[in-house]
Amino acid sequence: xxxxxxxxxxFDEPACPTNREKSETVRKKGCSKPLTxxxxxxxxxFDGAKIVLQPVTDVAHLIHGPLACEGNSWDxxxxxxxxxxxxxxxxxTDLSELDIVMGNGEKKLFKAIRTIVERHxxxxxxxxxxxxxxxxxxxxxxxxxxxxxxxxxPVIPVEAPGFVGSKNLGNRLAGQTLLDHIIGTxxxxxxxxxxxxxxxxxxxxxxxxxxxxxxxxxxIRLRAVIPGDARYRDIATAHRAKANMMVCSSALINLARxxxxxxxxxxxxxxFYGISDTSAAIRGICGLLVETGAPAELLDRAEALIARxxxxxxxxxxxxxxxxxxxxxxxxxxxxxxxxxVNALQEAGMEVIRTSIKKSTEEDKARALAALKDEKHLFDRxxxxxxxxxxADGEADIMLSGGRTQFIALKAKTPWLxxxxxxxxxxxxxxxIVELLKRIDLAVNSPVFPALRAPTPWDEEGRLLEGADRxxxxxxxxxxxxxxxxxxxxxx
Amino acid sequence: MPASEARxxxxxxxxSSQPLGAAYAFLGIEGAMPLLxxxxxxxxxxxxxxxxxxxxxxxIQTTAMNEVSTVxxxxxxxxxxxxxxxxxxxxxLIGVCxxxxxxxxxxxxxxxxxxxxxxxxxxxxxxxxxxxxxxDFKGSIEEGWSAAVTATIETxxxxxxxxxxxxxxxxxxxxxTVGDIETLRQTVEAFGLTPVILPDISGSLDGTVPDRWIPxxxxxxxxxxxxxxxxxxxxxxxxxxxxxxAEALRRKTGLAYTxxxxxxxxxxTDRFISLLARLSGRPVPASIHRRRSQLQDxxxxxxxxxxxxxxxxxxxxxxxxxMASFFAEMGAEIPVAIASTPDNPILGxxxxxxxxxxxxxxxxxxxxxxLLVSHAHGRQASERLGxxxxxxxxxxxxxxxxQHRRSALYEGTRDLIFEVANTLIAADHHxxxxxxxxxxxxxxxxxxxxxxxxxxxx
Numbered sequence: 029x030x031x032x033x034x035x036x037x038x039f040d041e042p043a044c045p046t047n048r049e050k051s052e053t054v055r056k057k058g059c060s061k062p063l064t065x066x067x068x069x070x071x072x073x074f075d076g077a078k079i080v081l082q083p084v085t086d087v088a089h090l091i092h093g094p095l096a097c098e099g100n101s102w103d104x105x106x107x108x109x110x111x112x113x114x115x116x117x118x119x120x121t122d123l124s125e126l127d128i129v130m131g132n133g134e135k136k137l138f139k140a141i142r143t144i145v146e147r148h149x150x151x152x153x154x155x156x157x158x159x160x161x162x163x164x165x166x167x168x169x170x171x172x173x174x175x176x177x178x179x180x181x182p183v184i185p186v187e188a189p190g191f192v193g194s195k196n197l198g199n200r201l202a203g204q205t206l207l208d209h210i211i212g213t214x215x216x217x218x219x220x221x222x223x224x225x226x227x228x229x230x231x232x233x234x235x236x237x238x239x240x241x242x243x244x245x246x247x248i249r250l251r252a253v254i255p256g257d258a259r260y261r262d263i264a265t266a267h268r269a270k271a272n273m274m275v276c277s278s279a280l281i282n283l284a285r286x287x288x289x290x291x292x293x294x295x296x297x298x299x300f301y302g303i304s305d306t307s308a309a310i311r312g313i314c315g316l317l318v319e320t321g322a323p324a325e326l327l328d329r330a331e332a333l334i335a336r337x338x339x340x341x342x343x344x345x346x347x348x349x350x351x352x353x354x355x356x357x358x359x360x361x362x363x364x365x366x367x368x369x370v371n372a373l374q375e376a377g378m379e380v381i382r383t384s385i386k387k388s389t390e391e392d393k394a395r396a397l398a399a400l401k402d403e404k405h406l407f408d409r410x411x412x413x414x415x416x417x418x419x420a421d422g423e424a425d426i427m428l429s430g431g432r433t434q435f436i437a438l439k440a441k442t443p444w445l446x447x448x449x450x451x452x453x454x455x456x457x458x459x460x461i462v463e464l465l466k467r468i469d470l471a472v473n474s475p476v477f478p479a480l481r482a483p484t485p486w487d488e489e490g491r492l493l494e495g496a497d498r499x500x501x502x503x504x505x506x507x508x509x510x511x512x513x514x515x516x517x518x519x520x
Numbered sequence: 521m522p523a524s525e526a527r528x529x530x531x532x533x534x535x536s537s538q539p540l541g542a543a544y545a546f547l548g549i550e551g552a553m554p555l556l557x558x559x560x561x562x563x564x565x566x567x568x569x570x571x572x573x574x575x576x577x578x579x580i581q582t583t584a585m586n587e588v589s590t591v592x593x594x595x596x597x598x599x600x601x602x603x604x605x606x607x608x609x610x611x612x613l614i615g616v617c618x619x620x621x622x623x624x625x626x627x628x629x630x631x632x633x634x635x636x637x638x639x640x641x642x643x644x645x646x647x648x649x650x651x652x653x654x655x656d657f658k659g660s661i662e663e664g665w666s667a668a669v670t671a672t673i674e675t676x677x678x679x680x681x682x683x684x685x686x687x688x689x690x691x692x693x694x695x696x697t698v699g700d701i702e703t704l705r706q707t708v709e710a711f712g713l714t715p716v717i718l719p720d721i722s723g724s725l726d727g728t729v730p731d732r733w734i735p736x737x738x739x740x741x742x743x744x745x746x747x748x749x750x751x752x753x754x755x756x757x758x759x760x761x762x763x764x765x766a767e768a769l770r771r772k773t774g775l776a777y778t779x780x781x782x783x784x785x786x787x788x789t790d791r792f793i794s795l796l797a798r799l800s801g802r803p804v805p806a807s808i809h810r811r812r813s814q815l816q817d818x819x820x821x822x823x824x825x826x827x828x829x830x831x832x833x834x835x836x837x838x839x840x841x842x843m844a845s846f847f848a849e850m851g852a853e854i855p856v857a858i859a860s861t862p863d864n865p866i867l868g869x870x871x872x873x874x875x876x877x878x879x880x881x882x883x884x885x886x887x888x889x890x891l892l893v894s895h896a897h898g899r900q901a902s903e904r905l906g907x908x909x910x911x912x913x914x915x916x917x918x919x920x921x922x923q924h925r926r927s928a929l930y931e932g933t934r935d936l937i938f939e940v941a942n943t944l945i946a947a948d949h950h951x952x953x954x955x956x957x958x959x960x961x962x963x964x965x966x967x968x969x970x971x972x973x974x975x976x977x978x
Contacts, residue, residue: 108952234952241958337959438820454952459959470827474851476819479786484812485794490803492794 031162031187038200041282072190074158075101076198080280081154081186081205082115083107083230083255084263088150091120092137092168093158094128097190106452108234109257114150123160133166141175141183151260152182152210162189182260184209196279203283206254206263211287214264216251221322223251224313225266227284227295228275231256235454239300242337242457246329248313254280267291271316273298273309294320297391300456301464302372303341307334341458345376348465353377355472358418360384360410360429361447369428369447370399372461378468381424382407416440426472441480443471531880532897534834535860536914538654539617540566541664541694543580544914546615546650548692548719549672550740553611555601557583557594557629558619562656572917574725579736581605585621594622595632603640606647609735612743613648613676615668623655648743650675660860661914662761662836665694669718669765672746673772680750680773687752688713688799689775691766693759695839695913698726699926704783707793707929710808711800716745716752718765725923750775754799756792758783759838760866781866782842783928784936785849786815792929811930815937822937823851825944832856832886832907833872834879834894837864839913842927843893844870846936856885891944908947910940 071079074097082089082105091098102118109115121140127133141153153175157168169185176183188201224243229236236256243250252258252266267287272295274284284295294316298309314322314330355378359369370380385393385406396406410418415433418424419440427437430448437444445467447455455464486492543554543566556563563582570578583597602614618629633651637644652671654664669691688708692701701722708715723739730738750773757766757779766777778795782788789812797804829852833843837859844854854872862876875881882894883901892898892905895913902909916922925939926932955961 110954234954234957237952237954237957238959240954241960245960438817441816441820454957457959459957466828470851471824474823474827475849476823476826476851479849480816480819482787484809485790486797486804486809490797490805490809492797492804 031189031192034187034201034204035192035197038197038204038282041200041285071195071198073188073192073194073198073201074156074190076195076200076279077186077188077202077205078156078198079105079195079230080199080202080255081156083109084154084258084260085109085115086112086151086259088114088117088119088144088148088153089156090137090140090144090153091118091156091158092123092133092140092161092166093121093156094123094160095120097156097158104450105230106233106450107230107256108232108237110237111257111259114148117148119144128160128164131164133161133164134168134171137161137166137168137171138175141171141179145179145181150181152184154184154186156186157189159190162187162191182210182213199279200282203280203286207283207286207290210260210263212264212267212291214261216265216268219268220249221270221320222247222317222326223249223269224271224273224317225251225269225287225293226253226256226273226275228280229253229256229300233452233454235456235460236300238454238457238459239306242310242333243313246310246314246326246333248317254283267293269293270320270322271295271313273313273316275299299368301368301461303338303375303458303461304371305368306457306461307338310334337458341462344462345465348462348469349377351469351473352465354379355425355468356381356423357468358382358415358424358427358429360415360427360433369464370396372464373468374399375461376465381405382410382418384408384410412436426468428468441477443474443477445471527877530878532878532883532900534858534878534882534894534897535660536569537562537566537619537656538659538661538664538667539619539652539656540569541659541661541666542617542652542654542668543615543664544570544661544694544721545665545668545672545719546613546617547578547580547724547737548721548740549613549615549737549746550723550742551612551736551738552579552615552740553605553609553613553736554580554615554617555583555605556580556617556619557585557598557601558621559585559590562619562621569915569917573915573922574727575920576725576727579609579611583622590621590625593627594625595627595635598629598632599636599640602636602649603643606644611647611736613650613672615672616649616651617654617664617668618652619654620656623653623657629653648676659863660836661694662759662838662864663861665719666761666764669762670768672718673749673765673768676743676746677749677769677772678747680748682751683753683775684751685753686712686714688715688796689749689752689755689769689777690715690717691755691757691762691769691777692717692719693762693838695836695842696721696758696928697925698722698923700783700928700932702726703926703929703931707808708796710805711796711802713753713796713800716749717741718746718749721923727923749773754778756780756795760841760864761838781838781869782845784842784846784933786812786819786930786933787849788845789815789929789933808930811934815930815934818934818937819850822941825941826850826852826937829853829891829944830855830889831891831893832858832882832889834858834860834877834882834892834898835913836860837867840874841866841870843912844872846927846933847893848872850937855889856882858882858885891940891947908943910943 098118098120121136127136155168155172172183172185186205188198251269252262272284272293274295274297287293296312298312299305300309310330314326318324318326357373357378357380359380370383373380382405383396385408415436419437419442426443428445428447431450434444453463453467454460539556546552546554560582563580567578567580583601585594585597589597605614629651650672652668654667705715718741720741724737755766755769755775755777757777763779769775783792831847831852831854833840840859844857847854848871857870857872857874858877858881859867859874867874879897879901886892887905892902892907892909893912896911896916896918898909927936
C-alpha cells in the first residue's frame with residue numbers, strides 16, 4: 029500500500045466521533061488541520077511515530093535519514109524499562125550529501141541493520157523513514173523485507189516521514205504499523221481469561237509501575253502495555269488479550285479499533301490520572317474482562333481494592349489539602365489531560381481557572397466542560413503573551429503545562445510544573461496523584477517566588493527608592509522546618 | 521541548641537583550630553608572615569592544610585617551643601623567632617598567633633612583645649608585630665580570623681576623625697574566597713568607591729605565578745591602608761564574626777559600621793547594593809542590575825532542583841547561616857544543621873535546628889538526606905552514606921579551584937545555584953524500577969515514610 033493510501037486509511041477512522049460527524053468529501057481530506065507556515069508549533073509525523081514506538085525496550089530503533097531527525101531528538105524522554113535499555117540507544121544512518129547524491133541510502137541502510145544485528149542482536153529492528161529518504165525514494169519496505177529474511181528476525185518499516193503531517197498523524201501511522209506488521213505475528217501459549225492490553229501508556233518515569241501491582245493483585249495479566257516498557261514479543265502476542273484499555277486519548281484509537289475488528293477485542297477509554305479516574309479505569313478493565321468471560325467475582329474484588337486504595341490516597345492527601353486549598357491553576361496541556369487532571373486537582377481543593385482543549389477530542393472537551401461547568405474556563409489556544417499577562421497579573425497561582433511553555437510562567441515569576449512527556453516525576457495511579465500534589469505543593473509554596481516578586485529596591489535609572497537602604501541586621505525570613513508544617517505534611 | 525557539654529569524644533572534627541583561622545587572616549595582609557607561637561607541630565599541621573587547600577607556598581612560621589621553653593617560658597623563643605623572621609624574610613608585618621600550648625602555660629604575651637619591640641627596635645625597623653590571642657582550645661577558624669583582624673586594627677590603625685567619602689572599609693569574613701573578594705571589589709568600584717578590604721586574600725592567595733621568589737605574602741591589604749583605615753566613609757562588616765573588628769575600628773576612629781550577616785541570596789545582595797548606592801550617592805549601574813536579573817533567572821531555573829530537597833549542612837557558624845539561609849530561600853529543607861562552635865549569636869537565626877557538633881554527628885543524622893554540605897572532610901560521611909557532598913569552606917583539599925568558586929553577591933549566588941543543582945543532578949543516577957515504585961511495599965504502617973521517587977537524570 030502506498031504511503032498516500034495508508035494515510036487515507038488512517039484518517040478514515042470510524043471510531044472517531046469527530047470523523048463520524050463529517051461529510052464524505054470532508055472526511056477524505058483527513059483530520060489533519062493544514063499547518064500554517066510561520067505559525068506552526070509541535071512535532072512532525074516522524075516525531076509522533078517515534079514517540080509511540082520508541083519505548084519498546086528491546087528493539088533497535090534505526091532512523092534512516094540525515095542527522096537532524098535523530099541527532100537532535102534522541103534521549104529526550106523518560107519512559108522507563110524494567111529490562112533492556114537498547115531503546116535508549118540512538119541509531120541513525122546519518123546520510124551524507126554524497127549518500128543522497130549517489131543514491132547510496134538503501135545500501136547504507138542495509139549495512140546499518142547488519143551492524144546493529146551483529147553488535148546488539150535485538151529481537152527486532154524498527155526502521156523509520158524520514159523526509160529526505162522518502163523524497164529520494166529509498167524503498168525502506170523492500171530493504172526491511174530483505175534484511176528480515178537475511179538476518180532471521182523481524183525488521184519493521186515505519187513509514188511516517190515528517191512532511192506527511194502532524195505528530196498526531198504520526199501516532200496513528202505508528203499504530204497502523206503495529207497492526208500491519210507486528211501484532212498477531214506470534215501465538216502465545218499462556219493465555220488466561222484475565223489478559224489485557226493497555227494502549228497508549230508510555231510508562232513515563234516508570235509511572236505505570238504505580239498501577240501495575242494493583243492490577244496484578246486482582247489477578248489481571250498485562251499481556252502488553254503499548255508502548256511503555258514493552259518487549260517486542262509482548263506486542264506480537266497482544267492479539268490474544270481479552271480486553272484493551274486505551275489511555276492517551278485518541279492517539280492510538282485506530283490501533284484499538286483495528287484490534288477490535290480483527291480479533292474482536294473490546295476496548296474502552298480511560299485514564300490513570302486522578303483518583304476517581306484511576307478507579308474508573310480499574311472498573312472498566314474488570315468490567316470488560318467479565319463481559320468476555322472472566323468470573324464476575326472479579327468486580328467485587330476490584331471494588332474492595334478501589335475502596336482500600338482510595339482511602340489510603342485520601343489519607344495521604346489530607347495533610348496537603350490545607351497547603352493547596354484555593355490555589356488557582358492554569359492548565360495548559362491538552363488532550364486527555366484537559367479533563368483527567370482537572371478532576372484530580374479539584375479533588376485536592378484547588379481551583380482550575382482555565383484548561384486548554386487544544387489537541388482534545390470532542391469527548392475530551394465534553395468531559396472537561398463537565399468538570400469545569402462553564403465554557404469560559406476552556407480555551408483552545410492562548411497566545412503566549414496572553415498567558416504571560418494572566419500569570420504576571422496573578423490570575424493563577426501555578427501553571428501546569430509542558431516544557432515548551434514553561435518559560436512563559438517562569439519569566440512571569442509564577443510557579444510551574446511539568447505535566448507532559450519530558451517530566452521527571454511519575455503521576456499515574458493513586459500513588460501518582462499524591463506525588464503530583466506534593467510536587468504542586470513544592471512549586472506553589474516555594475519561597476523563591478515571593479522573593480522574586482519583591483520589588484527591586486531601585487528604579488529604572490538605578491536610583492534608590494525610599495526606604496530601600498535600611499539594612500536589617502538579621503532578618504529571619506524563613507520557616508523553621510524542624511518542627512514546622514512541611515514535616516507534618518508528610519505524616520498521616 | 522543541644523549543648524555539647526556532655527560530649528566526651530569528637531568523631532571526625534568539623535572544626536579547624538583558632539590559630540589557623542588567625543594565620544589565615546594574616547595571609548590576607550600584604551607582606552605578612554604569620555607566626556604561630558607554639559610547638560613546631562602546631563604550625564606544620566596548619567601549613568599542610570593550607571598547602572593542600574590552596575596549592576600554594578604558604579608563608580607561616582613557628583616559635584618552635586620545646587620542653588625547656590615550655591617549662592621556663594617562651595618569651596625567648598618568641599623574640600628569637602621574630603628577629604629571625606625579620607632578618608630572613610623581611611616582612612612588613614609579623615602576625616603572632618598564640619596556641620593552646622603557650623596559652624595553657626599562661627604568659628603575658630603583650631608585655632613580652634612590648635619588651636621585644638623596644639629591645640629590638642633597631643632590628644625590627646618598620647616591621648610591625650601584631651599579637652592575636654588564639655588558643656586552640658577555644659573557637660574555630662571564624663573566631664581566630666576575627667581575633668587576628670581585631671588585633672591588627674587595635675595595633676596598627678591610627679585614631680583619626682578624617683573621613684574620606686570615596687573610601688569604604690569592608691571587613692571580609694573567613695569563608696570569602698578569592699573569587700568572592702574580587703567580585704566584591706568590582707561591585708564597590710562600580711559605584712565609584714575605593715574599597716579597602718581587610719583581610720584581602722585576593723592578592724595573596726589567588727594562585728598567580730610571580731617572577732621571583734617571595735618568602736612572605738605578596739598582595740593583600742597594604743599595611744598603610746590598615747593604618748589609615750578610619751579615613752573612610754563607612755565600614756561594612758560581613759558575617760557576625762566580623763562584629764568584633766568593626767567595633768574595634770569604631771572605638772578607635774569613630775567610623776560607623778553596618779553589619780550584614782550574609783551577602784548570599786537576592787535579598788541580602790539587594791541590601792548590600794542599596795547600601796552602596798546610598799553611601800556613594802550614585803545610581804545602581806546597569807551592569808549590576810543585569811547581574812541581578814541573571815540571578816533571578818537562575819533562581820527560576822534552579823528552584824526545581826531545590827524544592828523539597830533535604831540538605832544537611834555542617835560548617836562554621838556564619839558559613840552555616842549563609843548556606844542554610846540560601847537553601848531555605850531556594851525551597852529546600854535543612855533537617856540537619858551542625859555548627860563547629862557555640863558562641864556566635866548568628867546561630868539563633870539559622871533557619872533550622874542547630875546543634876554544635878562534628879562530622880560524626882553529621883553522619884549519624886544525615887542518612888536519607890539528598891545532599892551533604894561541608895568541607896572536604898565530609899567525604900567520609902558522603903562515601904559511607906552514599907550521599908553526594910557539596911564542598912564549602914575550609915579545607916577543600918580534594919578539589920581544585922576552591923579559591924575561585926564564588927558564593928557572594930548576585931553572581932556568586934547564581935554560581936552557587938548552578939553548582940548545587942548540578943551536584944544533585946549528577947547524583948540522580950538511581951533509575952526507577954518496578955520495585956522502587958510498587959505502591960504495595962511498606963504497606964503495614966500506612967505511613968507515608970517513603971521518600972518521593974528519585975527524579976530521572978536529564
